[in-house]
Amino acid sequence: MKIFNYSELNKSDISQLVQRNVDPANEIRAIVEDVISHVQQHGDRALIDYALKFDKVELDKLYLDQKELEEIAAAVSDEQKAALQTAYNNINTFHKSQLKTEDEVETMPGVTCWRELRPIEKVGLYIPGGSAVLPSTFLMLAIPAKIAGCHEVVVCSPPQKNGKVNAFIAYVALLLGIDKIYLAGGSQAVAAMAYGTETVPKVDKIFGPGNQFVTKAKTIIQSTTTTAIDMPAGPSEVLVIADETANPVFIAADLLAQAEHGMDSQSILACTSNAIAVEVLREVDEQLTVLPRAEIAKVAIENSYIVVTNSLDEAMDFSNLYAPEHLILATANWQQLTGRIINAGSVFLGNLTPESAGDYASGTNHTLPTSSYARAYSGVSVDSFVKKITFQYITPEGIQNIGPSVEILAELEGLHAHKNAVTLRMKE
Known part of the structure; x- marks a missing residue:
């Protein structure tokens, strides 16, 4: 894993770092x-x-x-x-x-709107x-x-x-x-x-x-x-944010847990000192030797990297640019960071919450957006399997209340049949 100093990277460097799983030649x-x-x-x-x-x-x-x-x-x-x-x-x-x-919801007297789920x-x-x-x-x-x-x-x-x-x-x-x-x-x-x-x-x-x-x-x-x-859910990835309150042994285990998914997986560490980075790398090398899927994990680790930042806030800035599928806040100070999370698929808080728990049995879903798609997509949920259909019902009072506004709006858009559909009901 290469080590980069965040303060020495320009926008182009960062853009290259956060890019993954591209197919430039199609x-x-x-x-x-x-x-x-x-x-x-x-x-x-x-x-x-x-x-x-x-x-x-x-x-x-x-x-x-x-x-x-x-x-x-x-x-x-x-x-x-x-x-x-x-x-x-x-x-x-x-x-x-x-x-x-x-x-x-009664949006105005006599006008009621609601949504119902359908699978x-x-x-x-x-x-x-x-x-x-x-x-x-x-x-x-x-x-x-x-x-x-x-x-x-x-x-x-x-x-x-x-x-x-x-x-x-x-x-x-x-x-x-x-x-x-x-x-x-x-x-x-x-x-x-x-x-x-x-x-x-x-x-x-x-x-x-x-x-x-x-x-x-x-x-x-x-x-x-x-x-x-x-959603686009491709090769898996994790980003770990860590400071001096983190346990390097745990961090290394989390990075390797992601790496063993496949050679095209990515395990990223953003930490607040070079000392943490060096200790984690030592632990990765040690733990890697006993893994049955060591050859797969080794390739993924070689294609991964560490970013050393000046603070947890700076690490969080990088994380939001990376938009990870899995984000681990390996710090006792995670409460300070959760409000700053903008882009992430699923988040694991503190030093005793491994991504493995979410992968298997905590209850949250592990089918999540990868490759920066966490900028726009959520993970799978019950919502993913339903459609939300809107309904509206208008009473005689409601058509009189809402009708004039609809008539004006339809006319200003030049859609006179739309206006007429309201006008006829108001007269009735």
Whole structure:
């Protein structure tokens, strides 16, 4: 990890630092567009071909049914089931609190307006299954979908070498009441859910994180079809802000926890002294040696960096420019900083709140915007799975009260039919 002094960086330097996962030559876009086109034209055949090409598995069908999922899930131990149940309970409790009925508002006498929630009918969930299988992502996506009341939940996950899914994915499916998983991964899974194939149903909105190819597929689909996406959620990232009250051992563990996601993950530290930076680097090297995914984490760490700032406020300024997916305030003084957070996906406060807790079981959602998209996007919530429809009702008193203003506004815009629609009602 390189160390930069924030006060010595100019705007151009900082702009380069906060940039990630770019595709300047459009190489990823070209590959993904070809995959999308192939799936659109050839449906199931394309998915079977891509399973052989990318996942190295020959499929005779593109889904697992409930009986097969039950057989696979039998390998999950009681201890593992209990841990998954704890995560389920906490995620469910947190997300249930988001489902609220809004009050009716009388904007003027006789004019009442309100909003009501309606679930998105068909949603598609993409559960990554490459170098790491993520049952936690399955919980994070399916629980709010179920709470929202979505009528159909389509789940796609890449097949393992045996043509099945991981036992934990199968168990979570049963825990959630989902009786079918489609065996498709990468950008081809996104295309299948966007267009539909002979086997995979077309959906109204696609959810789930993934690599740069999955993220690119989602952004292309959103701009070229009527299928929406949750957000651009690509390679994962964390930014840790630390001062002298932080524990370098904890910081190093947090940086490595993010780095082991994938080689294109990024782990950033913004700290208030060079001494902290040096101590954290020493800890990173020590902890890295015992990690099973050390080779993956090492590459990610080499592509990450440390920024030394003069103060926590300066570190916070950098964080808002970076707009991290995960932000850890590794300081006893975190209360001073929370009000200054402008751009972040999910925030972890103090020295005893690791990002791992949010990744698995605290209750918050870990499907979050990456690559600076936290400037404009929120993480997945129950709101992501519903539409909010506005209603209004006008009484005889209300039409007399609001009518004259509407008539004037319609006339000044030159829309006389709009004016007439009010005038006739007022006369009546």
